[in-house]
Amino acid sequence: MAQDLMKKLTLLGAAAKFDASCASSGGGRAGRKGQLGNAHMAGICHTWAADGRCVSLLKVLMSNACQYDCAYCQNRRSADTERATFTPEELSGLVIEFYRRNYIEGLFLSSGVCRSPDYTMELMVRTLEILRQTYRFGGYIHVKVIPGASTELVDAVGLLADRVSVNIELPSRASLSLLAPQKTPEKIFRPMDYIRRAQTMNLEDRRHFAHAPLFAPAGQSTQMIVGATGDTDLTILRLSQGLYRKYRMKRIYFSAYIPVGTHAALPPGGSQVPLLREHRLYQADWLMRFYDFTPDELLSDAEPLLDSALDPKCAWALRHPEQFPIEVNSAPYETLLRVPGVGVVSARRIVAARRQCVLRLEDLRRLGVVMKRARYFLTARGAFGGNMLPGSPFLRDALAERPDDGQLSLFAPPPSPGPALPPAADKPAAPTAPRPAVGAGAGKPLLGPPHDLVV
Numbered sequence: 053m054a055q056d057l058m059k060k061l062t063l064l065g066a067a068a069k070f071d072a073s074c075a076s077s078g079g080g081r082a083g084r085k086g087q088l089g090n091a092h093m094a095g096i097c098h099t100w101a102a103d104g105r106c107v108s109l110l111k112v113l114m115s116n117a118c119q120y121d122c123a124y125c126q127n128r129r130s131a132d133t134e135r136a137t138f139t140p141e142e143l144s145g146l147v148i149e150f151y152r153r154n155y156i157e158g159l160f161l162s163s164g165v166c167r168s169p170d171y172t173m174e175l176m177v178r179t180l181e182i183l184r185q186t187y188r189f190g191g192y193i194h195v196k197v198i199p200g201a202s203t204e205l206v207d208a209v210g211l212l213a214d215r216v217s218v219n220i221e222l223p224s225r226a227s228l229s230l231l232a233p234q235k236t237p238e239k240i241f242r243p244m245d246y247i248r249r250a251q252t253m254n255l256e257d258r259r260h261f262a263h264a265p266l267f268a269p270a271g272q273s274t275q276m277i278v279g280a281t282g283d284t285d286l287t288i289l290r291l292s293q294g295l296y297r298k299y300r301m302k303r304i305y306f307s308a309y310i311p312v313g314t315h316a317a318l319p320p321g322g323s324q325v326p327l328l329r330e331h332r333l334y335q336a337d338w339l340m341r342f343y344d345f346t347p348d349e350l351l352s353d354a355e356p357l358l359d360s361a362l363d364p365k366c367a368w369a370l371r372h373p374e375q376f377p378i379e380v381n382s383a384p385y386e387t388l389l390r391v392p393g394v395g396v397v398s399a400r401r402i403v404a405a406r407r408q409c410v411l412r413l414e415d416l417r418r419l420g421v422v423m424k425r426a427r428y429f430l431t432a433r434g435a436f437g438g439n440m441l442p443g444s445p446f447l448r449d450a451l452a453e454r455p456d457d458g459q460l461s462l463f464a465p466p467p468s469p470g471p472a473l474p475p476a477a478d479k480p481a482a483p484t485a486p487r488p489a490v491g492a493g494a495g496k497p498l499l500g501p502p503h504d505l506v507v
């Protein structure tokens with residue numbers, strides 16, 4: 053590869069790593085003789101396609117010569133950093149060379165605002181046209197739309213890319229005008245709205261014409277920086293809910309602010325926002341998307357920040373002891389979903405299994421329920437497995453996650469078994485009775501091994 057092109061790739065791959073929509077770029081392990089694999093610095097990352105496959109992408113900027121001056125960004129106009137811009141021919145050639153070598157399966161393309169939003173988008177559209185039409189590249193492409201670009205160019209990108217996204221960046225108008233004065237909510241929401249309407253029309257077209265070209269078939273997403281301003285988690289979650297509802301976002305990515313600027317409004321002392329805050333927001337976002345929680349159930353104006361020691365569902369359950377314990381054999385599906393330790397898959401398994409038999413506490417673990425949390429909030433055949441009731445003042449301590457617990461190593465010796473659970477103290481367990489066997493499956497294991505995404 054020509055040295056000049058290699059330099060551009062290094063610069064623009066590194067500059068793209070702060071975009072959270074593809075989370076795993078920036079590894080510094082180069083390929084070595086006699087070894088397999090190469091996690092090169094210049095941004096090869098992984099993401100999940102619409103069908104759930106994990107694909108490796110070349111994550112890169114078209115240009116970092118940005119005309120805007122967003123205080124939180126290392127590519128801002130006032131930053132003293134080396135600049136580079138790909139030509140569409142250079143970038144498309146690189147993608148194809150990498151694809152042929154099996155380094156990547158697709159492209160994640162973003163950019164600074166080079167000259168103007170339209171000029172930048174034209175470069176990106178041209179790159180995609182060369183890839184799709186000249187090279188007939190059919191791999192995954194995710195493109196960031198530049199706020200303020202004309203709808204014709206957004207339309208052209210939507211017809212060439214699999215996923216498109218417009219970064220919202222900051223969760224309030226005041227924060228945007230403070231830190232990203234050249235961006236306005238209107239410039240960001242207009243392309244989002246256009247993409248949503250174009251997708252709806254595209255669905256309609258494809259009902260009548262099976263070969264009508266797809267428009268952004270993997271949907272649209274956005275990204276929000278967390279902690280660069282004083283916006284609360286409640287503000288962020290309310291905005292996220294609005295974005296999911298109004299623009300049918302596939303995903304909203306949260307990115308904890310990384311100190312790169314010296315603007316007076318940025319967090320003092322170059323302090324980085326704890327990644328735990330980003331993690332809790334993802335948990336809350338998951339609860340809104342799959343468990344039907346609303347931001348105002350998870351937080352309130354009096355308590356607008358997520359509890360760092362508890363996952364948001366546990367925190368909610370502790371605030372509502374009057375709703376627990378619930379009986380797993382009779383609670384509606386929607387109520388099961390609200391129990392900490394019960395996920396979407398395990399709630400469905402419970403509903404399916406209880407048609408066949410009356411469930412006991414011992415069955416729940418096999419159905420994927422995380423009993424470490426759930427035992428305080430449910431009963432099975434009247435039996436309660438916790439050693440304190442949901443209203444107990446000590447329960448918060450029992451459920452709190454300790455940051456120094458760390459992640460277990462696959463190679464560490466197994467932890468010694470803890471002390472046996474004390475018998476149910478607040479509510480005596482019902483005497484065990486023979487289990488009624490119903491149907492042909494009686495006596496067989498209820499379902500396979502536990503596998504669930506539990507919040």
Ligand code: SF4
Nearest residue numbers: 118120122125128164
């Ligand atoms: S528009 Fe703002 S966030 Fe985007 S590259 Fe330019 S300075 Fe950075």
